[in-house]
Amino acid sequence: MHTVVVLALDGVISFDLATPVEVFGRTCLPDGRPAYRVLVCAPAPTVDAGVFTLCASRGLDALAEADTIVLPGCADPGLPVPAEVIDALRRAAAAGTRIASICSGAFILAATGLLNGHRATTHWLATAELAARYPEIEVDPGVLYVDNGSLLTSAGAAAGIDLCLHMVRRDYGSAVAADAARKSVVPLEREGGQAQFIVHDQPPTPRGSVLEPVLRWIQDNSARDLSLDEIAVQAGMSTRTLNRRFREHTGTTPLQWLLRARIRQAQHLLEVTSHPVDRIAGQVGFGSPTAFRDRFKRVVGTSPHNYRAAFHADR
Structure with a gap:
């Protein structure tokens, strides 16, 4: 035995x-x-x-x-x-x-x-x-x-x-x-x-950081089709400087930070709403439901459907 x-x-x-x-x-x-x-x-x-x-x-x-x-x-x-x-x-x-x-x-x-x-x-x-x-x-x-x-x-x-x-x-x-x-x-x-159980918060940014205003702006506008050039203009920097500052303060790039913000918002909507997955994809700024599903599984480790089945709060 x-x-x-x-x-x-x-x-x-x-x-x-x-x-x-x-x-x-x-x-x-x-x-x-x-x-x-x-x-x-x-x-x-x-x-x-x-x-x-x-x-x-x-x-x-x-x-x-x-x-x-x-x-x-x-x-x-x-x-x-x-x-x-x-x-x-x-x-x-x-x-x-x-x-x-x-x-x-x-x-x-x-x-x-x-x-x-x-x-x-x-x-x-x-x-x-x-x-x-x-x-x-x-x-x-x-x-x-x-x-x-x-x-x-x-x-x-x-x-x-x-x-x-x-x-x-x-x-x-x-x-x-x-x-x-x-x-x-x-x-x-x-x-x-x-990974599906991890709270995917954005990397912390020190108070008073030069990026703090633009990070808030990205969060508020994450559903829009934002480009790196538009984010750089909002930050008042060149794209090269913006990328460098993001690496220094967040450990990632502006566009990766944006994608993570969208996924976190999608998790919230999957937990508290009954909206179809394709609708949530558009709500959080993904132009393609397929791209949304691929990115969601890469970050969270499971599909949007299975995430909702595990974490949806019935109301």
Whole structure:
């Protein structure tokens, strides 16, 4: 039987901890036998889980029995990872054990150095911090999970369910995974990645910046067919100077900033209105509904239709 060991450290997020315990623990083979043996271990007898204290049944020695190790996230990903945990995870990886992280558990895995040179993800609120602290990791903020074979990482909260179901499918096939998904009352695969959940605000601009007036003007006129020359005239600059100033203050170009403003407005309209998608495309300044759909999926990670299905507030 495949053994899954969930490693709990102080500050463990209880949702992240419960996800692999429940998903793997309730997965059954077609003949009704349990598909997994699930253990919870910790470096100390008790673990501070915030609102409660967890008594782990096993110590770090359990990691040597694992076919898969799952690292739940911790509330403070900045806390140092104990040296004995790093050593135990490195030994497990060297022995061929599969290691997966959920949410900020990616910081625990990153501390071992095992993710260096690999693509990885974590909760979108923490992707920038992960990339800054571990520049040798290729951090992808737009996906629900990343599978590197023996190393897997997932985004936050419910994305841990997606990752666990993905591993079930790898281990036992789609039929067993679909049954596990039904027990969790979730789809086996979700449309899009975590990009659809990110609040796509415009890059911040310092108060008093020379661009502040023109940024407000672009926002107010984003539905119009604006050209770079028109924006430059409004800013009182040459197009070359405008592009340079935008790069300095926003990290992007004027036209990219405009497109992002249009997509953010489209998200709002999809959430609060029942207007047809083609109408919204015109309302936010896209001349072609096809161009709107392409740009929307590129930025948000899913289609306008699926975004509305997920986030529309019925009135």
